[in-house]
Amino acid sequence: MTLKTNTTSMKSLQTQLVHDAHDERHHGAVTPPIYQNSLFTFETVAAYENASLDQMNRHVYTRGNNPTVYELEKKLAALEGADSARCFASGMAAISSAILSVVKCGDHIVCVDQAYGPAKRFMTEYLPKFQVATTFVDGTSVEAVRAAIRPNTSLVYLESPSSLLFALQDIQACADIAHQAGALVLIDNTWATPINQNPLALGVDLVIHSLTKYVGGHSDALGGAVLGRKELMEGLFHNEFLLLGSIMAPQTAALIMRGLRTLPLRMKQHQESGLEIARFLERQHWVASVSHPGLPSHPQHQLATQQMSGFSSVFCFETQIDAERMKQWANKLELFRIGVSWGGYESLVLVNATGANSDRVHVRLYIGLEDPADIIADISAACEYAGIPCHP
Known part of the structure; x- marks a missing residue:
């Protein structure tokens, strides 16, 4: 198993996951502290107003951005080769928020038939309330994916390998088909982890992980993550992330960061x-x-x-x-x-x-x-x- 090197650094990803630079703000603590607080205050009204204009990158309120969670998100984004990442309270919260961020009333989804059960239920039982339809296809067939595309298809949802029968999709071919139709591509990359597969490099738009699984690694923390390019992640942050509120707690982020070090x-x-x-x-x-x-x-x-x-x-x-x-x-x-x-x-x-x-x-x-x-x-x-x- 060969670990890839991040394009912004000559250090291996294993080194980047383990090593943090000395940080005098935290008295040189090897492990970043847990910011177990709900809000952050400012010396002046002007400072608060400036921070409020950039809540995606500034710490104002933990429902939007918490330093402990942010450290985990930065590591995950680097590992997956994404512009940014957002952590959620569970893998299912990440899945539902990611889907909602890219579909609207009247849209159509093409989804592999071996996707995670609750994700399929979300598409078949919840989204129809908003007139979003889903067609399930055999993901091992590129032609089945192509044939299922409709004029109103906005999303192709992949899970490769699938976590029940372990079938794969040709990720790049599916991404090409989706993009030719003007649709976006999401993939659940939990089975492979970012160590073994980087779908963004194969044309995928958003990547989902259940951090509960290998990334956390100790069966003591629930979490999920969505990762992708800047414009999609900004939309998700200001809408589904902030408004649905299924955020990851700082204590959980610290546990998952511990697991990430040894992934x-x-x-x-x-x-x-x-x-x-x-x-x-x-x-x-x-x-x-x-x-x-x-x-x-x-x-x-x-x-x-x-x-x-x-x-x-x-x-x-x-x-x-x-x-x-x-x-x-x-x-x-x-x-x-x-x-x-x-x-x-x-x-x-x-x-x-x-x-x-x-x-x-x-x-x-x-x-x-x-x-x-x-x-x-x-x-x-x-x-x-x-x-x-x-x-x-």
Whole structure:
């Protein structure tokens, strides 16, 4: 996994994430302080009035701009190659605000059919109140995206790789199609993280991250971010960000900044461990297929290597073993917790969580930071308990 270098600096991104210059304002504190306050005061009325004219860059009220959150936003923007970033209280807050910032009454959205469930619900159940329609398409087909475009299409919404079935979209081709039609492109980049994929360089207009996942990395903070170019981010700031008020708290920003410092190192380990477990499962006769973009067997592996510089550790496999026995298997696992989300230090498992209409049982695994040899031993022991033949 090669870390990219920011164009404004010769230092690697890993160094930029870890290192902050000495700051005498904070007495040389290595970790920036948490500005746990709601407002900022001024010595004169004129100073207040000047700051109020530039609330996007000045600290007036924490609902708009807080120094602790701002430090995190600057790091994220540099990492993604964006003009600016805004942090939200959750990934879903970032998704809904980003979508609302670029659609209006009567518009049409083209969205990949494997997008995050709550995001799809927002488009199918909430946006129709404002006469915004959505067409869901197979994102693996560029032609399906092209065919779904209408004269009133204002947004193409991508999620590559998707977080349930791990299918990819050709990001640059989809962006070209959207822009030719006068539409903008949003992408949920949570699976890959900015370490492994930079969609803005491929033509995307706005990038969304659930900071709850890999960026936070410790399963103790909810957060989301929207990143992009200056004019789009200014519009989002003055409208959806300020008016909906789903802002990130300073304490949360400090927790996520802590996780961001080690993101490159953790993603390297996640990639190695995830691929090792995926290869192990691919060798098992009881596993029908493994869907991990980093495996050569993945149908879009070549596309993955073209538009990504590395991989994460969330993937799925399918088996023809019945669901009840697979649930027994999952219950017996000692190193896997059963739960939604992912991106922390703990491994997770879900059985048949996609609702996919298939005669096979679908299992999603998240590989955490445990020793992969211990994880393989745990999977094998659970197989023995469930009467499933397992091979080294």
